[in-house]
Amino acid sequence: MAKLDEIAELLTEEINGFEKSIGRLEKVHEDLQNLPLRPDTSELNALLKEYGNNQKTNIEEQQRLMRKILYKVERSILLPSWAIKLFWGLLVTVLLVLGFSIHQVSRISKKEEAAYIKGQDDAIEHYGTFFEDSPEAKELYQKWLEGKGKK
Template sequence: MAKIDDIAELLVEELSDFKVQLEKMKHLSDELKTTHLSPDMTEMSAVLDSFLKSQNVVLREQHTKISQLTEYLSKSNHYPRWLLALLSSVLLFTFCLVSYSIYEIKVSSDANLNNYAKGQKEAMHHFNKFFEEYPETKDKYLKWNTNRN
């Protein structure tokens, strides 16, 4: 029975320790309820500020890239200068060639008309000279010409 007494004594002692611990916990719980806690936001603010700064840097870089892309796209609709110069040169050369050809055709046709008139005068002069040398031929020609009409 001594063992049961020892165990009972131990159990009573443990229960009294448990009661003391419960009272301490109750006291600490009351103390926590009355204590006003204010969280320390300095570290969180520092983290958020550094994140905000990095986001601003990324945003500026994106804005710069977008403005460069917009500038490139606005210039992409233009034709290259060398192509414009080449096209202008070809058009100018074609215009000059056509103008010169028209001028040459006009001069050529005027020269042909002048040469035709000159040849006609020379032929008439040659026929008149021939008819002067051979008057009987002239009479036969005139007779033939009147019969023909």
């Protein structure tokens, strides 16, 4: 029985210690409930609102750009690469022909002058030869010139 008394005494001590611990826990619990601890989410709400506004702006910008791209795609014309190369080849050919034509036209006056001088020289040479071959014609021509000069 002595052992039973000893166990009962230990249990009583443990129960008293447990009751003291419970008393302390109740006191801490009351102190915690009396603390005015309210979570402040105003900064978090402001950040979330700003992020939402940024997202909304980004989405609107992306939609605007998408509409612009779709408008350009709808208006675009798809041409095969051979057609584009042919167009550029024709354009270069036309420009070369035009440039050559302008060059030739600019040289016309020089050609006309050269042809005139050559014709004049040929005519003088022809008449000179003619007058050398027939002195009578030369005399008649000189008389004609003198008569024309007097008038």
